[in-house]
Amino acid sequence: MTAPTRTPEQTPGSTALVRLVAGREISTRLRDKNFIVGVVLTVVLLVGILGFQVALNSGGGEESRLAVVGDSAQLGPAVEAQGEAVGLDVAVVELADEAAARQALEDEDVDGALLAGARPELLLNDRDSTMEAVVGAAVSGVAISQQLAEAGVDLSAVPEVEVTSLQGDDDAAEQQQVLVAIIGVAMLYGLLILFGQFVAQGVVEEKASRVVELLLATMRPWQLLAGKIIGLGVLGLAQIVLIGAIAVGGALAFDLVAVPGDLIGTVVSVIAWFVLGYALYAAVFAMAGSLVSRQEDLGSVLTPMILLLVVGFFIGIQAAAEPSGTLAVVTSYVPGLSPLVMPVRQAAGEAAVWEVALAVVLMLIAIAAAVRVGGRIYAGALLRTSGKTKLRDAMRGGRG
Amino acid sequence: MLEFDGLRKSFGDIQVLDGVGFSVRPGSMFGFCGSNGAGKTTTMRIAMGLVVPDAGEVRWQGRPLDQQLRRRVGYMPEERGLYPKMKVGEQVTYFARLHGLDAAAAGRASAEWVDRLGLGERRGDPVEKLSLGNQQRVQLAAALVSRPEVLILDEPFSGLDPVGVDSLAEALLDQVRTGVPVVFSSHQLDLVERLCDSVGILARGRMVASGTVDELRRREAGRVLRVVVPDAAPGWAAALPGVRVVSEQAGDTLLDLGPGTDDQTVLAAALGTGRVTHFAWREPSLVELFREAVAAPRTDEEVAA
Structure with missing residues (x-):
C-alpha cells in the first residue's frame, strides 16, 4: 500500500463544503426531538387559532334557534337573511305541527316557534324584540313578494345596489389582512429568535467542543458560517412556508377571509421579510455566538439582539392600530425592525411600493454589512477558546 | 518531504x-x-x-x-x-x-x-x-x-x-x-x-x-562518565583537573569531563580509592538530552541542523 495521491479536482470546492455543512445542520435538527416537538406545537397552535376563527364565524353561542311549522322552504331562508342583516344568527328547524313546536319550546330546544299560515303566530318563552322584528320582517317580506308575484310584477326588474367603497378597499377585509399580518409577524418574530439562537448555539457548540479547529483545518470560516446559516435558514424557511400554507389552506377551506388574494399576498410578504430578517439576524447572532466559548455565556451577548427583536415586535403590533403613525413609518425603514413592522403596514395598505422597496434596499445594505463585519469577527474569534473575546481583538485576529 | x-x-x-x-x-x-x-x-x-x-x-x-x-x-x-x-x-x-x-x-x-x-x-x-x-x-x-x-x-x-x-x-x-x-x-x-x-x-x-x-x-555523549567506587571517600574526584562532579552519592559518581581531559586519568584516580565496580560513558536518555537542551539559552552555532 502506498500513500494515495489525489488530484486537486477531487478536493471539494466552496459549494460542496457549504452544502456539506448545511446538510449536517439540517439532518441534526431534523433528528432533534425538541425541534420537532416545537414545530408540531406551532402547527397545533395555528390550527387552534384557525379552529377558533371557524367557531367564531359560525356564531357559536350567539345562535338563536327558530322552529318553523309549515312553509319553511320560503320562510326559513327569509328569516335567516333577516337575521344576518341585524347580526343575529338564526338557525331554522322545521317541525311537523304546533304540538311538536310547543314541546320543543318547553324543552328549550328552540328559542322560538313560528306557526306559518294565513295568520302567522310566533311563540316565545320570553319576549325577544330582536327575534320578533326578524320574524316579522321575514314574514311580511315573503307575503309581499308572494302578493307581488301573484299580481304579475316581475321582481327581477328591481335594481340591485352596487357597492363601491371610497377607501378603495373593503375596510373589514383590510382589518382581516392586518390581523393576518400580526399573526404572521408574531410567527416571524418567534422564528427569528428561535433560528437566530440555533445559529448562535451551533457556533458556541463548535467552539466549546473545540471541533471548530478540526473544521477550520479543512475549510475557511466563511464557508463554515455560510453552511450553518444556509442550512438553518432552509429549515426556518420551510417552517414558515409550512405555517403559511396551513394558514392559507385552512382560511380558504373554511372560508375565513373575504379576499383570498390579499391573504396570499400578506403571507408571501411575511415570508419574504422572514428571509431578509433571518439573513441579518443570523449573521449578527453568529458573530455574538463566536465571542463566547460556553453556552452559559451566550445569554449575555444575545440579550441586546433579542431586545431589538422584542422592540420591533411591539412596534409591529402598535403599527396595526396606527399604520401611518410616525413611529410605524420610521421604524418600517430601520433595518432589523423593518421585517416586523413593514408587513403590518403593507397589509394595512398604508405602504406605497417605493416605501417597501426602500426598506428592502436598506435591509440588503445592512445584511451586506453584517455579513462582512460579522463574518470577520466570527473568523477572528473562532479559535479563541478561553473566556469571552473582545470585539476589537476578534476584528484584528481575522485570517481572511 | x-x-x-x-x-x-x-x-x-x-x-x-x-x-x-x-x-x-x-x-x-x-x-x-x-x-x-x-x-x-x-x-x-x-x-x-x-x-x-x-x-x-x-x-x-x-x-x-x-x-x-x-x-x-x-x-x-x-x-x-x-x-x-x-x-x-x-x-x-x-x-x-x-x-x-x-x-x-x-x-x-x-x-x-x-x-x-x-x-x-x-x-x-x-x-x-x-x-x-x-x-x-x-x-x-x-x-x-x-x-x-x-x-x-x-x-x-x-x-x-x-x-x-x-x-x-x-x-x-x-x-x-x-x-x-x-x-x-x-x-x-x-x-x-x-x-x-x-x-x-x-x-x-x-x-x-x-x-x-x-x-x-552522540553530541552529548563522551561528556558524562559514571564511576561507581564504593570505598572512596566523599569528594574523591573533586581535585581532578578538567573534571566537574555532577553528582555523588555513596560512591556512585557522575563526572562531566572537560575537553581534552583523559578518561584514563580518572580511572587511575578511581582505582586509587579501592574497588571500581562501574566505569562507563553514560548514554544520556532523551529526558536528559531534553533537560540539557531546554535548560539554558544557547547560541545559534550550537543548534544542530
Missing part, C-alpha cells in the same frame, strides 16, 4: 516562534518535544492554516501547504474536538467528506476505520456517551479516515492508558509503513525515543536540537 521553514510568529509583544524549521521524510516519524508554551501547538496550527505566521512557510512535496493541500493532511488538535451529540459513524463520515471523499467512499472508509479502531459496536452512539479513551479513538479515526498523505498530531498520546498508547502507536507505525510522514508532539519522551526516527526539541520559540536520537546522543 514535509518541510517547516523559518516559522516566526508573535502574539502581541510575545515572540512565540523565532525561526522554527525542520523537515520530515516520507515514511518517517518525527517527535516534537518542548516544554509547555514552547510553541509546538502554534507550529502545528500554522501548518494547518489555523494561525497565520509572520514569516516562513510549511511545504509538502515542495509546494506550500494551502487550503487544498491541507485536505490531504490528517490533523489531531491538542484540544480534542468532536460534535458531542453526533453519532460516531456519522461523525467520521462527515470528516471524510470534508476531506473530499464522496458519500459512498466516505461511508465505507468510516465503517472501516471505526471497526479497525475497535469501535464497531459503538458506531451508532453519540460521541459524548463514549469514554475518554474511546473518544480519542474517534478523534484518530477522524484524522485517518481520509487516507491522509501527511499526519500532524498534537499530543496524540495524552490521556491514554498503556493499552491505548500501544494501539495508537501501532496505528501510527502502520501509517509510517505506507509512506506517510508523521509529526507528533508529546511530553512522553520515552515514547518519542521508542517510536521516532527523528526528534526536534523546541525551547523559547527556537529549535534547540533536532536530528535522530542517536545523533543527539
Whole structure:
C-alpha cells in the first residue's frame, strides 16, 4: 500500500463544503426531538387559532334557534337573511305541527316557534324584540313578494345596489389582512429568535467542543458560517412556508377571509421579510455566538439582539392600530425592525411600493454589512477558546 | 518531504516562534518535544492554516501547504474536538467528506476505520456517551479516515492508558509503513525515543536540537562518565583537573569531563580509592538530552541542523 495521491479536482470546492455543512445542520435538527416537538406545537397552535376563527364565524353561542311549522322552504331562508342583516344568527328547524313546536319550546330546544299560515303566530318563552322584528320582517317580506308575484310584477326588474367603497378597499377585509399580518409577524418574530439562537448555539457548540479547529483545518470560516446559516435558514424557511400554507389552506377551506388574494399576498410578504430578517439576524447572532466559548455565556451577548427583536415586535403590533403613525413609518425603514413592522403596514395598505422597496434596499445594505463585519469577527474569534473575546481583538485576529 | 521553514510568529509583544524549521521524510516519524508554551501547538496550527505566521512557510512535496493541500493532511488538535451529540459513524463520515471523499467512499472508509479502531459496536452512539479513551479513538479515526498523505498530531498520546498508547502507536507505525510522514508532539519522551526516527526539541520559540536520537546522543555523549567506587571517600574526584562532579552519592559518581581531559586519568584516580565496580560513558536518555537542551539559552552555532 502506498500513500494515495489525489488530484486537486477531487478536493471539494466552496459549494460542496457549504452544502456539506448545511446538510449536517439540517439532518441534526431534523433528528432533534425538541425541534420537532416545537414545530408540531406551532402547527397545533395555528390550527387552534384557525379552529377558533371557524367557531367564531359560525356564531357559536350567539345562535338563536327558530322552529318553523309549515312553509319553511320560503320562510326559513327569509328569516335567516333577516337575521344576518341585524347580526343575529338564526338557525331554522322545521317541525311537523304546533304540538311538536310547543314541546320543543318547553324543552328549550328552540328559542322560538313560528306557526306559518294565513295568520302567522310566533311563540316565545320570553319576549325577544330582536327575534320578533326578524320574524316579522321575514314574514311580511315573503307575503309581499308572494302578493307581488301573484299580481304579475316581475321582481327581477328591481335594481340591485352596487357597492363601491371610497377607501378603495373593503375596510373589514383590510382589518382581516392586518390581523393576518400580526399573526404572521408574531410567527416571524418567534422564528427569528428561535433560528437566530440555533445559529448562535451551533457556533458556541463548535467552539466549546473545540471541533471548530478540526473544521477550520479543512475549510475557511466563511464557508463554515455560510453552511450553518444556509442550512438553518432552509429549515426556518420551510417552517414558515409550512405555517403559511396551513394558514392559507385552512382560511380558504373554511372560508375565513373575504379576499383570498390579499391573504396570499400578506403571507408571501411575511415570508419574504422572514428571509431578509433571518439573513441579518443570523449573521449578527453568529458573530455574538463566536465571542463566547460556553453556552452559559451566550445569554449575555444575545440579550441586546433579542431586545431589538422584542422592540420591533411591539412596534409591529402598535403599527396595526396606527399604520401611518410616525413611529410605524420610521421604524418600517430601520433595518432589523423593518421585517416586523413593514408587513403590518403593507397589509394595512398604508405602504406605497417605493416605501417597501426602500426598506428592502436598506435591509440588503445592512445584511451586506453584517455579513462582512460579522463574518470577520466570527473568523477572528473562532479559535479563541478561553473566556469571552473582545470585539476589537476578534476584528484584528481575522485570517481572511 | 514535509518541510517547516523559518516559522516566526508573535502574539502581541510575545515572540512565540523565532525561526522554527525542520523537515520530515516520507515514511518517517518525527517527535516534537518542548516544554509547555514552547510553541509546538502554534507550529502545528500554522501548518494547518489555523494561525497565520509572520514569516516562513510549511511545504509538502515542495509546494506550500494551502487550503487544498491541507485536505490531504490528517490533523489531531491538542484540544480534542468532536460534535458531542453526533453519532460516531456519522461523525467520521462527515470528516471524510470534508476531506473530499464522496458519500459512498466516505461511508465505507468510516465503517472501516471505526471497526479497525475497535469501535464497531459503538458506531451508532453519540460521541459524548463514549469514554475518554474511546473518544480519542474517534478523534484518530477522524484524522485517518481520509487516507491522509501527511499526519500532524498534537499530543496524540495524552490521556491514554498503556493499552491505548500501544494501539495508537501501532496505528501510527502502520501509517509510517505506507509512506506517510508523521509529526507528533508529546511530553512522553520515552515514547518519542521508542517510536521516532527523528526528534526536534523546541525551547523559547527556537529549535534547540533536532536530528535522530542517536545523533543527539552522540553530541552529548563522551561528556558524562559514571564511576561507581564504593570505598572512596566523599569528594574523591573533586581535585581532578578538567573534571566537574555532577553528582555523588555513596560512591556512585557522575563526572562531566572537560575537553581534552583523559578518561584514563580518572580511572587511575578511581582505582586509587579501592574497588571500581562501574566505569562507563553514560548514554544520556532523551529526558536528559531534553533537560540539557531546554535548560539554558544557547547560541545559534550550537543548534544542530
